[in-house]
Amino acid sequence: MSEVKVDKISPKTGTSMTVGDSGDTFTVPSGATLTVAGALNVTGTTSLADGTVAVAELDIDGATDIGEAIVDADLFVVDNGAGGTNRKTAASRLKTYVTGANSVDSDQYVDGSIDLAHMSVNSIDSDQYVDGSIDTAHIGALQVTGAKLNTDVISAQTALAAAPADTDEFMVSDAGVLKRIDYSLIKAANTPSFFAYLSADQSLSSGVATKIQINTEIYDTDSNYDNSSNYRFTPTTAGKYLIFGSVNLFQDDSSDLKIAMILFYKNGSLLYETHDNFSSNYLRGVSQSMSVVMDMNGSSDYVEMYGKIEINSGATNLRAENGDRRCVFGAYKLIGV
Numbered sequence: 001m002s003e004v005k006v007d008k009i010s011p012k013t014g015t016s017m018t019v020g021d022s023g024d025t026f027t028v029p030s031g032a033t034l035t036v037a038g039a040l041n042v043t044g045t046t047s048l049a050d051g052t053v054a055v056a057e058l059d060i061d062g063a064t065d066i067g068e069a070i071v072d073a074d075l076f077v078v079d080n081g082a083g084g085t086n087r088k089t090a091a092s093r094l095k096t097y098v099t100g101a102n103s104v105d106s107d108q109y110v111d112g113s114i115d116l117a118h119m120s121v122n123s124i125d126s127d128q129y130v131d132g133s134i135d136t137a138h139i140g141a142l143q144v145t146g147a148k149l150n151t152d153v154i155s156a157q158t159a160l161a162a163a164p165a166d167t168d169e170f171m172v173s174d175a176g177v178l179k180r181i182d183y184s185l186i187k188a189a190n191t192p193s194f195f196a197y198l199s200a201d202q203s204l205s206s207g208v209a210t211k212i213q214i215n216t217e218i219y220d221t222d223s224n225y226d227n228s229s230n231y232r233f234t235p236t237t238a239g240k241y242l243i244f245g246s247v248n249l250f251q252d253d254s255s256d257l258k259i260a261m262i263l264f265y266k267n268g269s270l271l272y273e274t275h276d277n278f279s280s281n282y283l284r285g286v287s288q289s290m291s292v293v294m295d296m297n298g299s300s301d302y303v304e305m306y307g308k309i310e311i312n313s314g315a316t317n318l319r320a321e322n323g324d325r326r327c328v329f330g331a332y333k334l335i336g337v
Contacts, residue, residue, distance in 0.1 A: 048089050050084050173284035192222040192235045193332030197325040200255030204249070204318040209263055209270075209308045212247055214329040231304060233331050240334045244291035247307040251318045259310035262288040265304050287326060293334065305329045 011017030020026065028034045066074075072092035080087045160168075166184035173179075199216040215227050235241060237288045249260045263273040272292045294303060307320050307327075320327050 028306070083111060090150050091162050111128060188221075189335045190332050192224045192237055193234060193330070194220040194225040195328065195330035196220070196225060196227055197329075198320060198322045198327035201322050202320040202327075204307065204309055204320060206318055207308070207310045209261070210320075211265075212245075212307050212327055212329065214245075214303050214305065214327065222337045229304075231329075232302045233299070233304075233329075234302040235296050235331070235333065236298060237296075239296060241294050241296050241303075241331050242334055243303055243331045244278075244289075245305045246287060246289040246327065247305070247328040248287045248321045249307055249309045249318075250321040251309065251311055257286065257309070258312050259308070260286045260288055261308040262290050262292065263306040263308060264292060264303060265306060266294060267301060268304075271303075293337075303331065 007122060032158070048171070049109065070091050072090060072095075075088045075089040076091065076094075077086055078089050100287075164183040167186070168183040169180045170183065171178060172181050194217060196214045196217040198212060200216050202210075202213055204210050211231055213230070213231050217225065217227050222236070224235050233243075243264060245262060245264070247262045249257075251257060260276050261273055264271050271294070272290065274288050274290050276286065276288065288307070294301075296303075309318050311318070
């Protein structure tokens with residue numbers, strides 16, 4: 001192999017210089033540098049080793065703008081898998097990537113850009129939204145009006161053919177926040193409550209207010225009525241309560257019945273009473289009834305029912321009479337007051 005060492009090779013003035021013939025190979029060995037100060041025109045295929053052209057060397061800013069919208073057939077260069085293998089891709093592939101699952105959010109659309117023409121029936125369900133993501137600002141023409149709520153949501157549903165069960169649910173607005181509520185909580189608005197009656201005659205003494213021992217419960221929603229010792233109602237839930245009762249007062253001999261009373265005591269003190277005076281001879285029995293509203297504190301307040309009878313002369317058998325459940329006592333919590 002011959003070797004020629006010179007400082008400069010120049011073509012003959014006014015001519016182009018050719019180096020080598022077709023099929024020849026010119027090699028710049030490792031460590032050597034080939035510098036081209038002017039324009040380099042390559043007319044054949046050029047192969048460059050991976051990584052030999054830096055991205056910074058690509059003059060994109062100096063390129064001519066496409067001047068039109070990008071179409072599916074336009075091509076891009078991508079590093080396939082970031083592994084150094086460059087490949088081409090059509091613009092049509094970008095659409096399949098951009099519109100992948102959950103890839104479109106509020107940054108990609110504006111109010112009114114999604115309408116019924118671009119939505120299939122039942123295309124949006126609970127998988128596509130989270131709590132609070134749908135509000136009146138983004139519903140627009142599709143928002144539910146009162147008429148739609150009545151016609152499409154309520155009237156279109158199957159009617160409930162029985163009384164609601166405790167676990168049946170309703171929707172309420174709790175200070176502007178939509179929540180569900182079980183029917184048991186709605187029903188509980190009128191509780192605690194109870195109703196009971198006297199199961200046997202109770203003896204009374206003339207002129208003495210006597211607690212009526214109402215001992216048989218028909219219902220007691222929260223077990224707040226003591227029907228075995230104190231015969232009192234302690235609701236334990238604050239509010240206003242309707243308290244009601246009836247006592248049938250009776251005496252067995254011919255003595256005149258003078259006074260018959262029913263009395264409600266709150267926390268051991270008389271609060272309300274009825275008072276009937278009688279002058280008719282041989283009046284032996286009378287029924288007294290009363291209903292009142294009481295404020296209860298929800299902790300310690302309690303209410304009891306008493307009866308009182310007086311006669312003009314000494315009778316031996318005075319009583320609160322049970323016959324046909326004539327002595328009853330009850331209460332329930334009021335709402336809306």
